[in-house]
Amino acid sequence: MVDANLPIFKRDRRPLRCLFLDLNAYFASVEQQEDPALRGRPVGVGAVNADTGTIIAASYEAKRFGVKTGTKVGEAKAMCPDIVLVGGNHRKYAEYHDRVLAAVEDVLPVEKVCSIDEMSFRLIGREREPDSALELARRLKAVIRDRVGECMRCSIGIAPNAFVAKLGTEMQKPDGLVMVQGHELPDRLEILGLMDFTGINRRMLVRLKAAGIFSSRDLCQADPATLHRAFGSVIGDRWWYLLRGFDLASEETERRTLGHSHVLPPDLRTDQGAREVLLRLLHKAAARLRASDLWAGGMAVTVNGFKRSWGFKTRMPPTQDTLTMQKYAMEAWPSRDFDKPMQVGVTFYDLAPTAEVTPSLFEPTVDLSKLSHAVDEVNQKFGKNKVYLAGMEGAKDAAAERIAFNKTWLFSEGKGDNERGSEAGGLP
Numbered sequence: 247m248v249d250a251n252l253p254i255f256k257r258d259r260r261p262l263r264c265l266f267l268d269l270n271a272y273f274a275s276v277e278q279q280e281d282p283a284l285r286g287r288p289v290g291v292g293a294v295n296a297d298t299g300t301i302i303a304a305s306y307e308a309k310r311f312g313v314k315t316g317t318k319v320g321e322a323k324a325m326c327p328d329i330v331l332v333g334g335n336h337r338k339y340a341e342y343h344d345r346v347l348a349a350v351e352d353v354l355p356v357e358k359v360c361s362i363d364e365m366s367f368r369l370i371g372r373e374r375e376p377d378s379a380l381e382l383a384r385r386l387k388a389v390i391r392d393r394v395g396e397c398m399r400c401s402i403g404i405a406p407n408a409f410v411a412k413l414g415t416e417m418q419k420p421d422g423l424v425m426v427q428g429h430e431l432p433d434r435l436e437i438l439g440l441m442d443f444t445g446i447n448r449r450m451l452v453r454l455k456a457a458g459i460f461s462s463r464d465l466c467q468a469d470p471a472t473l474h475r476a477f478g479s480v481i482g483d484r485w486w487y488l489l490r491g492f493d494l495a496s497e498e499t500e501r502r503t504l505g506h507s508h509v510l511p512p513d514l515r516t517d518q519g520a521r522e523v524l525l526r527l528l529h530k531a532a533a534r535l536r537a538s539d540l541w542a543g544g545m546a547v548t549v550n551g552f553k554r555s556w557g558f559k560t561r562m563p564p565t566q567d568t569l570t571m572q573k574y575a576m577e578a579w580p581s582r583d584f585d586k587p588m589q590v591g592v593t594f595y596d597l598a599p600t601a602e603v604t605p606s607l608f609e610p611t612v613d614l615s616k617l618s619h620a621v622d623e624v625n626q627k628f629g630k631n632k633v634y635l636a637g638m639e640g641a642k643d644a645a646a647e648r649i650a651f652n653k654t655w656l657f658s659e660g661k662g663d664n665e666r667g668s669e670a671g672g673l674p
Contacts, residue, residue, distance in 0.1 A: 268402075387423070523638075526642060
């Protein structure tokens with residue numbers, strides 16, 4: 247059965263409705279804008295001063311050598327011996343994001359902030375005319391360059407819907423400007439690779455191939471029934487319309503998980519170090535739950551090791567206090583069998599707001615939540631980590647807040663947090 251929200255197919259004009267802006271190599275570009283000595287040089291932004299650390303952003307000069315997001319630091323050095331490795335200044339990335347927003351709003355109202363480096367704009371009236379849309383795109387590029395910095399380049403896609411407009415930003419980088427009109431769809435998209443399409447990852451790629459879709463041409467030419475079967479739901483039907491430029495209402499999704507992970511620095515790659523960082527992540531993630539007025543019904547912990555990894559999942563009564571989460575984690579800790587720990591992660595799931603939570607009759611989670619809120623208030627008033635779990639003493643300054651690509655702000659654990667540019671640490 248097709249979703250009632252899907253349109254009836256008509257050979258209509260499908261006018262230009264969306265302009266999508268993607269800031270190129272954002273983190274690396276901010277570093278080059280801040281430090282003129284980095285301009286024109288291959289730059290890799292990382293988090294840990296070790297060859298096993300990961301590059302979280304690479305400048306286009308580094309990308310020419312094959313360095314990209316996810317490349318190990320050691321591999322990046324081998325690919326590009328002249329690469330300059332810098333630690334991420336996440337406070338600065340958030341500041342630049344705000345500056346970009348302030349600048350572009352003087353040209354065109356932002357409809358949606360999609361991530362730290364992406365935003366979409368709605369075109370109305372005469373703005374939908376091709377020449378007008380292209381002129382607006384050029385003005386957006388100019389205002390970013392003039393008011394934010396010459397290194398802050400962006401790619402812009404213009405199309406009948408946000409889905410295709412975002413794909414347009416993948417067609418020409420860096421500093422691209424691509425317009426895709428309704429009458430060109432879906433054929434114009436066949437030049438892309440399958441994994442250039444938002445929503446197609448390696449797992450989805452396997453499913454598509456199992457359904458006989460091996461190329462972007464196959465994807466674009468597939469009928470709705472084939473796409474429904476490939477995606478396993480009405481999402482496939484939606485894709486058929488999106489690929490043809492129809493402007494479907496976006497599907498809002500509720501937050502289902504909250505968590506943190508941290509790559510261990512060399513001095514904490516021990517059993518004790520992993521334990522301390524685990525408690526640190528519990529402390530931080532629980533504070534974030536409380537700030538979001540959420541309770542968790544389950545918790546998952548992972549410790550990735552060089553030779554062997556370990557993890558566990560557990561159900562809990564609705565919980566948002568640090569002490570209860572610590573209890574469940576430490577009850578499972580004796581079963582650990584990881585070898586040479588490298589990364590620790592904590593994820594809370596089955597999240598619900600306070601209004602939808604039925605408190606436990608058997609565990610004092612409500613009273614402990616009040617205690618944890620009091621700790622949060624002390625830290626907010628007097629400073630981060632004025633009160634913390636004793637077991638995380640050796641790692642209380644680890645796992646500083648970082649800007650992921652899907653968020654635009656830094657969570658503050660207390661007074662003074664994120665106010666200095668050096669708190670992120672990282673590569674020299």
